Amino acid sequence: ExxxxxxxxxxxxxxxxxxxxxxxxxxxxxxxxxxxxxxxxxxxxxxxxxxxxxxxxxxxxxxxxxxxxxxxxxxxxxxxxxxxxxxxxxxxxxxFDATQALATPTGKEVKTLEELVGRRLGVQGGTTGEDYIKTQVKEKNLKIEVVSYKDLAALQQALATNQVVAAVNDLPVWNEYIKANPGKVAVAAGFDTGEQYxxxxxxxxxxxxxxxxxxxxxxxxxxxxxxxxxxxxxx
Ligand code: ARG
Known part of the structure; x- marks a missing residue:
């Protein structure tokens, strides 16, 4: 007992x-x-x-x-x-240790948030990735259209169908997606948020x-x- x-x-x-x-x-x-x-x-x-x-x-x-x-x-x-x-x-x-990562379609890598001004960036609602991006956008006064999706599948689908030009989520999750869908998506940039699960x-x-x-x-x-x-x- x-x-x-x-x-x-x-x-x-x-x-x-x-x-x-x-x-x-x-x-x-x-x-x-x-x-x-x-x-x-x-x-x-x-x-x-x-x-x-x-x-x-x-x-x-x-x-x-x-x-x-x-x-x-x-x-x-x-x-x-x-x-x-x-x-x-x-x-x-x-x-588990994690950081945030910016994923884009392969060949369309975007390295900085500044390059996303005037474009659509996807995040997952309620997550630390969403918080991080919203804070950055505000602090740097970047006119990025941040779109929140209800779950990871919806976010990844939005990226795959070009609803957004890039998407932010935890790095291990992108690594897994790339393993399952080789050649489609690349991790174009990382944000060292120093997260722990x-x-x-x-x-x-x-x-x-x-x-x-x-x-x-x-x-x-x-x-x-x-x-x-x-x-x-x-x-
Ligand atoms: N690590 C991130 C956070 O805590 C994302 C977690 C999302 N987890 C999930 N099972 N959908 O905000």
Whole structure:
């Protein structure tokens, strides 16, 4: 008995926002898989329960609404730890480092935001990438038309169909997209935002947070983390 209270007995319910490969996405059979899924599976195994994944908009995840309302026990969504989110969520220890990247169609690389003045730039709504771009555009007073898409698939679709000339999202997500769609898209520029991903629990759920942190630490020390990294992220 771990002493961890779960919203549904025998189940560790995880909120995520699909798709976000390689962290969480559906495989050909419709099963949700990925880097985050594999790490949270370690927590579930430790608690002797099964992970069940709920796909829900990112807004409800990052605002704490889903965890507070009992929709899920844990949030695992390639989610960056930020001071603002820390006010409404309790984050695990960091489990992944990320930066923002600007992707364009291959052959149409744009290296700076200045080159996007008067053009359309896509971002994913509610994300740190959207925040970063909106702040830059404001500070530098750049007349870029920033278009927010509801999820990663919509953003990538907009780029593929030239609705936008460039799109911003987390670098590992573009790397994965390029692996899956070789030759179509290039990472034209990077923004070193120094982000770290954390899993989140409802504020005050120290018992579950302890298990999540213990699972991350154990995976890092026994080689499981490296195996999961090699499987989902690559070299
Ligand atoms: N890392 C970024 C953030 O925290 C993007 C996360 C989006 N995750 C997702 N599963 N859709 O804002």
């Amino acid at each position: 771990s002493g961890v209270a779960l919203i549904k007995a025998g189940t560790l319910t995880t909120c995520t926002h699909l798709p976000y490969a390689p962290f969480q996405s559906k495989d050909d059979s419709g099963k949700v898989v990925g880097f985050d899924v594999a790490l949270i599976d370690l927590v579930a195994t430790k608690l002797q329960v099964t992970q069940a994944i709920v796909d829900t908009p990112f807004e409800g995840i990052k605002s704490g609404a889903d965890l507070n309302s009992g929709k899920c026990d844990v949030a695992a969504a390639g989610m960056t730890i930020t001071d603002e989110r820390k006010k409404v969520l309790d984050f695990s220890d960091p489990y 954390g899993f989140a629990v409802k504020k005050g759920n120290a018992a579950l947070l302890k298990e999540v942190n213990a699972a991350i630490a154990a995976a890092k020390s026994d080689g499981t983390y490296d195996k999961i990294y090699a499987e989902w992220i690559g070299e």
